[in-house]
Amino acid sequence: MSAPKKLFIKTYGCQMNVYDSERMAEALGGEGYVETKSPDDADMILLNTCHIREKAAEKVYSELGRFKGLKADKPDLKIGVAGCVAQAEGEEIMRRQPLVDLVVGPQSYHRLPEMEAKARTGEKVLDTDFPEEDKFEKLKNRPKAKRGPTAFLTVQEGCDKFCAFCVVPYTRGAEVSRPADRILREARDLVERGVREITLLGQNVNAYHGAGPNGDMTLAQLIWELDKVDGLERIRFTTSHPNDMQDDLIEAHGACAKLMPYLHLPVQAGSDKILKRMNRAHTAESYIRLIERIRAARPDILISGDFIVGFPEETEEDFQATMDLVEEVKYGTAYSFKYSTRPGTPAAERAQVDPAAADDRLQRLQALLTQQQREVQDSMVGREVGVLFEKAGRLPGQMVGKSDYLHAVHVADCDRNIGDLARVRIVSSGPNSLAGELIG
Ligand code: SAM
Ligand code: SF4
Numbered sequence: 455m456s457a458p459k460k461l462f463i464k465t466y467g468c469q470m471n472v473y474d475s476e477r478m479a480e481a482l483g484g485e486g487y488v489e490t491k492s493p494d495d496a497d498m499i500l501l502n503t504c505h506i507r508e509k510a511a512e513k514v515y516s517e518l519g520r521f522k523g524l525k526a527d528k529p530d531l532k533i534g535v536a537g538c539v540a541q542a543e544g545e546e547i548m549r550r551q552p553l554v555d556l557v558v559g560p561q562s563y564h565r566l567p568e569m570e571a572k573a574r575t576g577e578k579v580l581d582t583d584f585p586e587e588d589k590f591e592k593l594k595n596r597p598k599a600k601r602g603p604t605a606f607l608t609v610q611e612g613c614d615k616f617c618a619f620c621v622v623p624y625t626r627g628a629e630v631s632r633p634a635d636r637i638l639r640e641a642r643d644l645v646e647r648g649v650r651e652i653t654l655l656g657q658n659v660n661a662y663h664g665a666g667p668n669g670d671m672t673l674a675q676l677i678w679e680l681d682k683v684d685g686l687e688r689i690r691f692t693t694s695h696p697n698d699m700q701d702d703l704i705e706a707h708g709a710c711a712k713l714m715p716y717l718h719l720p721v722q723a724g725s726d727k728i729l730k731r732m733n734r735a736h737t738a739e740s741y742i743r744l745i746e747r748i749r750a751a752r753p754d755i756l757i758s759g760d761f762i763v764g765f766p767e768e769t770e771e772d773f774q775a776t777m778d779l780v781e782e783v784k785y786g787t788a789y790s791f792k793y794s795t796r797p798g799t800p801a802a803e804r805a806q807v808d809p810a811a812a813d814d815r816l817q818r819l820q821a822l823l824t825q826q827q828r829e830v831q832d833s834m835v836g837r838e839v840g841v842l843f844e845k846a847g848r849l850p851g852q853m854v855g856k857s858d859y860l861h862a863v864h865v866a867d868c869d870r871n872i873g874d875l876a877r878v879r880i881v882s883s884g885p886n887s888l889a890g891e892l893i894g
Contacts, residue, residue, distance in 0.1 A: 461487040462496035466513065467504025469692065470655050471537055473606040475502045477590075478536065478563050485567050493524060498532045498570065503539035505621050507794035511539050518551045525553050532573045534558060538625035542798075544582045557582065560611075560626055564589040584627045590636065603650040603842055603873040604856075609637050609664065609676065610656030615695060617722070618733045618801040619762060619793060622657050629657075631664035634671050634679060641683055650873055651688035651714075651842055651856075652680065660694040660703055674702035681712050687875050688842060688858075692718045693760075696736045696744055708751035715752055716786075716860050719745070720760030724779030725772035728765055732801070738779050745783055756786035756830065756859040763819055764793040764812025766804035773815045780822055786830040786859065788823045792816050831861060832883045838893060839863070841878045843870050854887075862887035 461482050465475040478500060479489050493499050501517060504510040514535065525531050534556035535547050541559035548554050555573040558566055559582035569579045590608070612627040613620075641652055654673070656662060662673040671679075673691065680689050689712045696719055706713055723729055724738045736744075748755060761780075763773060780788075792812050795802045834857070841863045843855035853868035855876075863878060864887055870876050878890035 458486055458488045459497040460490040460495055461498050461500065462490050462493045463500045463502060464493075464517065465502045466510060466537065467502075467506060469606050469653065470608055470611070470657070471502050471504060473608050473655055474537070474560060474563060475500075476606075478502070478566055481563065481566050482570060485570060493521065497530065498534065499524075500534045500536055503535060503537035505538035505542045505625050505796075507791065508796070509794070511542075514539050514547075515551060518554065522553060532556065532570065534569075534573070536560070536563070538621065541582050541625040542621060544580060548578060548580070555579070559583070561585060561589060588632070590632055599647065601644070601647050601649060603648060603844060604653070605644045605649045605651070606653050606655050607637065607640055607644065608632070608655045609673075609691075610659055610662045613657045615658065615735075616733060616800075618731060619765060619796065619799055621796045621799060624798060626657060629661060631656075631662050631670075633665040634676055635666075637664065637676065638679055638683070641680055641686060645683055645685040648873055650686065650875060651690065652686060654680075654689070654691040656691075657693065658695045658698060659691045660698040660700070672700060672702055674700065674706040677703075677706050677710060677713055681710055686712065688712055688714050688840075690714050690716060690860075694719050696721065696734075696741050699744055699748070704748055704751045707748060707755060714858050714860070715755040716758065716858070717748060717755055718758040718760075719748075721779065721783075722760060722762050723765060723768070723772070724776035725768070726775075728768055728772050728775075731767060731804075732762075732765060738775060742779065742782055754859075757783060758787045759783070759785050759789070761788060761790040761819060761823075762793050763790065763815040764807040764809070766793070766801050766806055768793075768807050768812075768815075770811075773819075776819065777822060780819070780826070784830070785823055785826050787827050790816060790819050790823060828883075831888065834859070834861060834880045834888055835883050836880065838877055838879050839890070840875055841865065841890065842875050843868070843872055845872060857888065864889045865892060868892060 463475045465471050503514045532555045536558045540557045547557050556569050557580045561584045562581040572579045610631045612629045613622045614629045616623050660673050663670045721741050726737045839857040841855040843853045845854050847854045851867050853865050857863050877893040879893050880888050880890045882889045
């Protein structure tokens, strides 16, 4: 028997890319590939890329440049680019970097085995179609190998919202939801393989409207179906849009014990003028009222968000409105970015903010968000939380897991195993994590 071929995948960007990389590895597993952690001994290198900000996209080209020597030493090495840069830049990638053999867009991953076979014959292959067939169905044969206690599961892809700054509607295409029975089958399969916590993924996950037995289902209905899966202990979902936060989902946060008290709900900005120019279709006020309703249903919920500063035409006054919104909401965690011009999006054509002013605003916003994050984390001390253990800690006898609120928690003298869920009392709060002790 010949030795298995080795596959090195490097993943950039969002959780959906992490999920997609797993599925691509599985698809190529069927062609005799095993994964390697080093590009040096790989027969195939795949970069699963992100196009959301300019820096993310440029990283791909510098990374590709580094593989030149490897390819010279090993002419049979095949190099592929997947993900949103592949979708957005297609042939341009092969022109800019001739050592690339294969370019595959996010909707064509099920065709990867065929593409790999063609690339092996020396052909350059490119597929950035948005095919009709269901790529997830074609990719469904996940091997039965045991896996860690947490997993991502994509339920919805693409976006029809067209925020003025964002490439996602162009790179991931129109919004599509997977049928519920396929998601449930995949979830049961993951649980059989050791998964205890599933994070449902979608660019607009709360716009989920996949086919169910009695017509389309909402995300909340899907969550209630997953709630019935024995052995699945925790459910999360990300990323949500404020306008798709329906009543039944808010109620589920109050009523479904498996649904974790954590919600990532990006707002982007606090100025109504900027929100309108961003095409967000919500106001600062409607967002704040929404958070109040969610907190009424689940008072301890931890709110997370995304922010963009320096969006075209943003004034200091507009930025202050973002700071005011943050003060009012109190975020447990957040992601904040300086606006990055993306060619082809409406905002790219508008008057850009002075980069030094944008840097300064980002620093001030991040200081406030870090302070809030710290306060929320510190407020956990003395509380009892659930912790799902994910790995051994660095100290002997120590285990590390995630709390219901997604904080990392270290537990000393811990006799539990990876995959165990335990009640833990939080005893102290450090720079990036909490320490706790087992109860009982
Ligand atoms: N669908 C989600 C939503 O509507 O909030 C967000 C998906 S996007 C992949 C993740 C985050 O990247 C956005 O929430 C936004 O804050 C940020 N982002 C997107 N385009 C950006 C750009 N051109 N410049 C800076 N940040 C950007
Ligand atoms: Fe991008 Fe999210 Fe807006 Fe869709 S809703 S365009 S993914 S930021």
